[in-house]
Amino acid sequence: MRIGELAERAGTTPRTVRYYEEIGLLPGAADRSSGGHRSYGDADLERLRELLRLRDLLGLTLEELKAVVAAEDARAEIRREYRSTESPARRAELLQAALGHLDTQLGLVRHRMDELATLEAELRERQERVRARLAELGAPVG
Amino acid sequence: MRIGELAERAGTTPRTVRYYEEIGLLPGAADRSSGGHRSYGDADLERLRELLRLRDLLGLTLEELKAVVAAEDARAEIRREYRSTESPARRAELLQAALGHLDTQLGLVRHRMDELATLEAELRERQERVRARLAELGAPVG
DNA sequence: TTGCTCCTCACGTCACGTGAGGTGGC
DNA sequence: TTGCTCCTCACGTCACGTGAGGTGGC
Numbered sequence: 262m263r264i265g266e267l268a269e270r271a272g273t274t275p276r277t278v279r280y281y282e283e284i285g286l287l288p289g290a291a292d293r294s295s296g297g298h299r300s301y302g303d304a305d306l307e308r309l310r311e312l313l314r315l316r317d318l319l320g321l322t323l324e325e326l327k328a329v330v331a332a333e334d335a336r337a338e339i340r341r342e343y344r345s346t347e348s349p350a351r352r353a354e355l356l357q358a359a360l361g362h363l364d365t366q367l368g369l370v371r372h373r374m375d376e377l378a379t380l381e382a383e384l385r386e387r388q389e390r391v392r393a394r395l396a397e398l399g400a401p402v403g
Numbered sequence: 404m405r406i407g408e409l410a411e412r413a414g415t416t417p418r419t420v421r422y423y424e425e426i427g428l429l430p431g432a433a434d435r436s437s438g439g440h441r442s443y444g445d446a447d448l449e450r451l452r453e454l455l456r457l458r459d460l461l462g463l464t465l466e467e468l469k470a471v472v473a474a475e476d477a478r479a480e481i482r483r484e485y486r487s488t489e490s491p492a493r494r495a496e497l498l499q500a501a502l503g504h505l506d507t508q509l510g511l512v513r514h515r516m517d518e519l520a521t522l523e524a525e526l527r528e529r530q531e532r533v534r535a536r537l538a539e540l541g542a543p544v545g
Numbered sequence: 546t547t548g549c550t551c552c553t554c555a556c557g558t559c560a561c562g563t564g565a566g567g568t569g570g571c
Numbered sequence: 572t573t574g575c576t577c578c579t580c581a582c583g584t585c586a587c588g589t590g591a592g593g594t595g596g597c
Contacts, residue, residue, distance in 0.1 A: 265576060275577085280561060296569040298577055317462060318519055323560070349540050356537045363530045370523045374516060377460055381512045388505045395498045398491050407550060417551085422587060438595040440551055465586070 264290075267301045271309045278309065286312070286327055308333075319369050332362040406432075409443045413451045420451065428454070428469055461511050474504040 264275045271278075278299075281287040287309065290299035308330075315321050315329060339355045406417045413420075420441075423429040429451065432441035450472075457463050457471060481497045 353540050356533050359533050367526050374519050377516050384509050391498050391501050398495050
């Protein structure tokens with residue numbers, strides 16, 4: 262697919278995709294099919310979606326996202342080395358590193374969920390109070 | 404308290420507080436005690452904390468936060484009018500508007516929580532896979 | 546008097562948005 | 572041939588960061 266479709270399906274803009282490529286967060290599109298147009302596959306779409314999700318949900322900066330990409334590339338490297346002659350010790354080391362990154366991300370996710378749960382509770386409390394006042398006025402509760 | 408303490412207790416910087424004042428998101432500090440230094444109270448701290456929370460957790464822009472502030476000022480206005488001679492119809496109207504704003508915010512909060520829950524599930528799944536591979540290697544599960 | 550924090554410009558930065566002017570595929 | 576999307580500059584914008592140079596309270 263071309264950059265317009267990629268961006269729309271990922272929920273962003275072509276400009277953002279080009280910017281991410283410019284700063285090295287996304288690799289330059291593999292083939293620039295005739296006319297210099299960037300061309301992308303489904304794997305590119307999935308990776309972009311995940312980056313945007315981490316950006317929006319966890320508030321990671323683009324520098325931090327670069328570190329995430331590096332960690333994921335390392336995981337991909339693990340899979341590639343999996344059947345090679347790499348030593349079990351080295352494999353375990355890489356897997357442990359991957360576990361560390363996942364732990365960090367899970368910690369961030371849970372922290373955010375806690376904060377959101379607190380916010381939700383406060384909003385519901387306010388909502389109840391407003392509803393109670395409306396009831397006092399003899400109005401129907403919306 | 405002065406701007407440095409306010410900012411630190413709210414988890415931000417003096418520059419951000421001044422910027423929010425500059426664009427009209429925060430009112431200019433009530434008293435500029437001798438020397439032109441801004442002075443703040445606990446209510447200012449609470450309001451700032453809430454704005455930062457909405458910014459960080461829901462990703463609202465500063466323009467959107469202005470609308471939130473306007474809605475909250477309207478709620479404060481309701482309380483002020485509560486014992487005045489305002490008509491019940493007018494009061495109900497203001498309360499309904501407040502309910503609408505709360506509904507909107509609750510919708511955003513729940514949407515974010517859903518997205519975070521999905522992300523958490525995916526991260527846990529990856530974690531399990533990595534752990535399984537580590538177990539295959541005969542290594543202790545971290 | 547010495548630090549510490551505060552003040553106001555004002556330029557820099559991050560993460561893009563938005564034309565300007567031009568080329569390429571159905 | 573006409574739209575549509577793409578391309579590369581390059582300047583603009585939002586939300587601040589970061590000194591520059593100076594004043595004020597324990």
